[in-house]
Amino acid sequence: MRFTNIxxxxxxxxxxHTLKKDIEDMVMKKDYKNYEPGIIEDYDKYIQINTxxxxxxxxxVMNANGSISILRPDITSNLLNxxxxxxxxxxxxxxFYYEKIFKQSGESIKEIRQMGVECLGMNTVAxxxxxxxxxxxxxxxxxxxxVLEIGSSEYLKGLLNEFYLEEDEYHQILYFIDRKNKQxxxxxxxxxxxxxxxxxxxxxxxxxxEPFEVxxxxxxxxxxxxxxxxxxxxxxIITFKDTSDFKETLCDxxxxxxxxxxxxxxxxxxxxDSNREIIKGGRYDTYTEQFGDxxxxxxxxxxxxxxxRVLYEGGEI
Numbered sequence: 001m002r003f004t005n006i007x008x009x010x011x012x013x014x015x016x017h018t019l020k021k022d023i024e025d026m027v028m029k030k031d032y033k034n035y036e037p038g039i040i041e042d043y044d045k046y047i048q049i050n051t052x053x054x055x056x057x058x059x060x061v062m063n064a065n066g067s068i069s070i071l072r073p074d075i076t077s078n079l080l081n082x083x084x085x086x087x088x089x090x091x092x093x094x095x096f097y098y099e100k101i102f103k104q105s106g107e108s109i110k111e112i113r114q115m116g117v118e119c120l121g122m123n124t125v126a127x128x129x130x131x132x133x134x135x136x137x138x139x140x141x142x143x144x145x146x147v148l149e150i151g152s153s154e155y156l157k158g159l160l161n162e163f164y165l166e167e168d169e170y171h172q173i174l175y176f177i178d179r180k181n182k183q184x185x186x187x188x189x190x191x192x193x194x195x196x197x198x199x200x201x202x203x204x205x206x207x208x209x210e211p212f213e214v215x216x217x218x219x220x221x222x223x224x225x226x227x228x229x230x231x232x233x234x235x236x237i238i239t240f241k242d243t244s245d246f247k248e249t250l251c252d253x254x255x256x257x258x259x260x261x262x263x264x265x266x267x268x269x270x271x272x273d274s275n276r277e278i279i280k281g282g283r284y285d286t287y288t289e290q291f292g293d294x295x296x297x298x299x300x301x302x303x304x305x306x307x308x309r310v311l312y313e314g315g316e317i
Contacts, residue, residue, distance in 0.1 A: 001309060015317050016113075016308050020098055023115055023138060023302065027096045030134065032117055035095040037078045043068040049290040050077060052260040059102045059109050071102035071109075075116055075301065076261075076284070083120070084291035092121040098304075116281070116301035123296030128237045128265055128283065131298050135279045136249070138302060139269045142311055146278075148269040150211065151255025152234050153262040153282065155218070158226025159204065162197035163189075173201075178256035180205050197222045204254045211238045211251035218253055233264060261287035267300060274310045278303055 003009035024034075043060060047053065059071040072078045075097060083093075096117045103110045117134060119127045132150065139146040156177075160170060176185035182205045192198050200222040207214050215231050223231075234251065255266050257280070264283030271278060281300025288295050311317040 001312075012308075012312065015312060016304070019308055019311070019317065020115065020304065022141075024096070024098070026137065026141070027117055027134070030094070030130070032094045032096040035079065035097050037072070037075060037082050037097065037099065039072055040069050041072055041078060041081065043070045045081075046070060046073075046077065050074070050261075057103045057105070059104050072099075073101055073103060075099055075101060075114060076118070076287075076299065079118065080288055080291045080297075084288060084293055084295070087293050087295060090121070094119055094122075113304040114301045115304050116299055118297065118299035120297050121295050122298075123285070125236050127296070127298055131281070131300060132237070132265075132267060135267055135269055135281070135300055139271075139279065142307075142316060143271055145273075146269060146271050147250060148279075149208075149250045149252045149255060149267065150234065150238070151252045151266045152230035152264070153257070153266055154233065154264060155227045155230030155253050156204075156256070158224050158228075158230060159197060159200055159222075161226065162222075162224065163192055163195060163201070174256050177204060177254050180254070182206075197224075207251075207253035209250060211249060214251040214253060230264075237265060257282065263287065265298070271310055273314075274306065276303065276306045278307050278310070 001012060003012065028034075040061070043058070046058075047055065053073065058073050061069045061071065063069055079095075079097070094117070096115065098113070098115045100111045100113055103112065117131070119131060132148070136148050139148060160173065163169075165173065172188060173185065176182075176188060182202070185205070186202055189198065189201060192201075203221065207218055211234065215235055218227075218231055238249075238251075255268065257266055261284050262282040263286040266282035267279070268277045268281075269279035270276065279300050279302055281298070283296075283298040285294065285296050288297050308317070
């Protein structure tokens with residue numbers, strides 16, 4: 001946000017600090033410890049691990065020896081790169097951070113503030129539930145009119161695996177699903193009409209709503225082992241829904257993440273008058289293998305700039 005008046009800018013900065021402190025207090029009461037990852041990463045290593053990343057949006061820095069470094073475009077990969085080479089068996093960590101990520105946008109560099117939490121080394125339904133409840137608590141603290149959505153990367157990947165797609169086909173289908181563009185999706189996969197999973201893919205975009213109802217509808221269609229696993233995970237996690245204040249929770253089995261490294265439950269939260277996600281995250285156990293050991297891992301980030309903007313413009317902060 002830009003200001004012509006210095007006093008207005010200072011007042012806005014103070015509100016940012018207050019918001020940051022408020023969320024920090026929330027997570028610290030749940031025994032999360034602060035962690036400060038580095039800013040600089042090696043370009044080649046990052047690209048090797050994050051093959052789906054948008055290279056044009058990465059901020060590159062030329063070193064004196066001719067090698068290329070980058071300003072971190074993602075906190076999670078940076079954090080894992082720092083911690084996993086020293087990981088010890090049986091270690092369990094609950095950490096939070098308040099940092100910036102950097103993205104190239106045309107000729108300028110965007111600095112994006114994020115606060116996030118990560119549970120590392122805890123492969124339990126309890127940790128999944130804790131993360132969802134914490135995301136819900138943050139959203140509901142500032143507004144009652146919010147939506148928290150949960151999805152399953154296992155269900156989505158299991159369905160797409162039935163089509164043996166080329167990489168460009170895979171990404172194009174994800175694009176249509178993410179945009180909820182059922183008409184173009186149907187045209188694009190017309191050649192797969194004889195595939196037994198065809199109808200399930202066509203109807204995927206409609207699988208959104210009350211969690212238990214969505215899961216039951218999904219069970220009536222095509223299912224393979226991976227898809228069933230995704231539904232079973234969601235069912236186990238949301239059994240606590242009716243005993244918690246989850247009135248605004250939806251299940252969206254067509255949920256797509258731009259990061260592409262999730263391997264289980266995914267979540268995102270937003271306020272109804274904002275067209276951007278406030279919270280996004282999920283479980284990413286398999287992604288950790290890229291950095292050494294495979295460990296259980298789940299977390300989410302809060303888009304602090306967007307959260308502050310929405311609350312400020314609404315006069316709520």
